[in-house]
Amino acid sequence: MNSILDFQNYKNKKKPISVITCYDHWSARIISETSIDAVLVGDSVSMVMHGFDSTVNADLQMMQSHVAAVRRGLNNKLIIGDMPFLAHRRGMRELMKSVDMLIKAGAHAVKIEGANGQLKAIKHVAESGVPVMGHLGLTPQSINQLGGYKVQGKTSDKAEALIKDAKSLEDAGCFAIVLELVPAELAKSITEELTIPTIGIGAGKYTSGQVLVLQDMLGMNKEFKPKFLRTFMDGYDLIKSALNSYDDNVKSSAFPNDKESF
Numbered sequence: 001m002n003s004i005l006d007f008q009n010y011k012n013k014k015k016p017i018s019v020i021t022c023y024d025h026w027s028a029r030i031i032s033e034t035s036i037d038a039v040l041v042g043d044s045v046s047m048v049m050h051g052f053d054s055t056v057n058a059d060l061q062m063m064q065s066h067v068a069a070v071r072r073g074l075n076n077k078l079i080i081g082d083m084p085f086l087a088h089r090r091g092m093r094e095l096m097k098s099v100d101m102l103i104k105a106g107a108h109a110v111k112i113e114g115a116n117g118q119l120k121a122i123k124h125v126a127e128s129g130v131p132v133m134g135h136l137g138l139t140p141q142s143i144n145q146l147g148g149y150k151v152q153g154k155t156s157d158k159a160e161a162l163i164k165d166a167k168s169l170e171d172a173g174c175f176a177i178v179l180e181l182v183p184a185e186l187a188k189s190i191t192e193e194l195t196i197p198t199i200g201i202g203a204g205k206y207t208s209g210q211v212l213v214l215q216d217m218l219g220m221n222k223e224f225k226p227k228f229l230r231t232f233m234d235g236y237d238l239i240k241s242a243l244n245s246y247d248d249n250v251k252s253s254a255f256p257n258d259k260e261s262f
Contacts, residue, residue: 002037002078004109004131004175010037010208011197017209019080019199020217023049023066027214028073038078040211041067041107043085048215056085060098064105071106080133081107095121099130111178113139115165119172126173134169136162136190137203138181151202153182159189166190166198178211179203181228202228 010017019038022028023045031039043058045066050057067081081102099110109131112122126132137152153159162182169177176197179187184204191198197208216224218235249255 004078006037006078007176007197007208008195017197017199019209019211021045021048021211021213022070022074023214025069025073028070031214032074032076036077037209038080039070039074040080040111041070041082042111042213043082044213048213058082058084060084060101064101067102067105067107078109079107080109080111081105083110083112092121092124095125096128099125099128103130109133109175111135115168119168122169122172122174131175132173133199134166134172134174134177135180136165136169136177136182137179151181151183153186159183159186162186163190163193166194170194170196176208179207202226 007017009015017037018035019040020031020036021042021044022031022039023041028039041063043055043063046052046055046058046062049066050062052058063081063084067079071079083098083102102110110125111133112118112125113135115134115136122132122134138150153162163186166177166179174196176199177190177194178199178201179190180200181202182190184206187198187200187203188206191207199209199211200207201211212229215221215235216229217231218233219231219237220235220239222236246255
């Protein structure tokens with residue numbers, strides 16, 4: 001199984017790191033047979049699997065349930081569980097209770113969004129023996145404050161602030177940092193400034209690795225076509241076609257046939 005030490009080794013050797021989101025048991029079993037390096041059980045589960053319009057609807061119980069489902073189907077990859085909205089802002093006792101629940105559900109590490117106001121919490125979790133992945137740029141839990149899904153760090157002062165935040169997260173003990181929706185050159189600068197690896201999503205090709213939402217890269221949402229997304233399968237139409245084929249076979253009495261009957 002890959003570990004946070006492998007993440008660092010990959011960056012040192014300039015070997016790109018592949019990360020994919022996963023929220024359930026059946027897809028975890030498929031991922032377990034691939035060469036993907038790590039799995040993120042992201043709070044995007046609230047949107048992808050539960051139909052909410054943002055990640056803030058993911059609570060601790062939701063995240064715990066999905067982490068456990070993934071772990072039951074996957075025991076050979078690094079599993080990172082997202083700390084849900086405000087779970088790390090309710091005091092140290094509640095913070096560690098939340099971390100404890102995600103780790104015992106099956107995560108090997110947790111991801112905490114943002115830097116300002118989070119550094120003390122991140123440092124405490126890391127010093128407690130739990131690996132922490134940071135997250136900068138577009139931080140979905142702060143979407144109402146950011147004013148929408150927009151590229152971050154486009155001006156020189158905001159770019160400098162992101163570089164400073166990235167260094168602060170490294171100093172606080174993060175083993176890696178997700179960079180979401182930031183200009184490619186800025187992501188390159190951050191990656192070169194840090195010792196730890198960066199994982200990009202909408203951050204260009206100069207990061208230490210990439211992460212995509214499984215359902216997005218499989219083409220399961222025909223309406224979601226951001227600039228940074230490449231789909232590797234037309235999953236929506238493939239599944240739709242299979243369902244219609246099943247329906248046709250049932251209605252024509254072609255299924256089940258004699259060989260499929262007892």
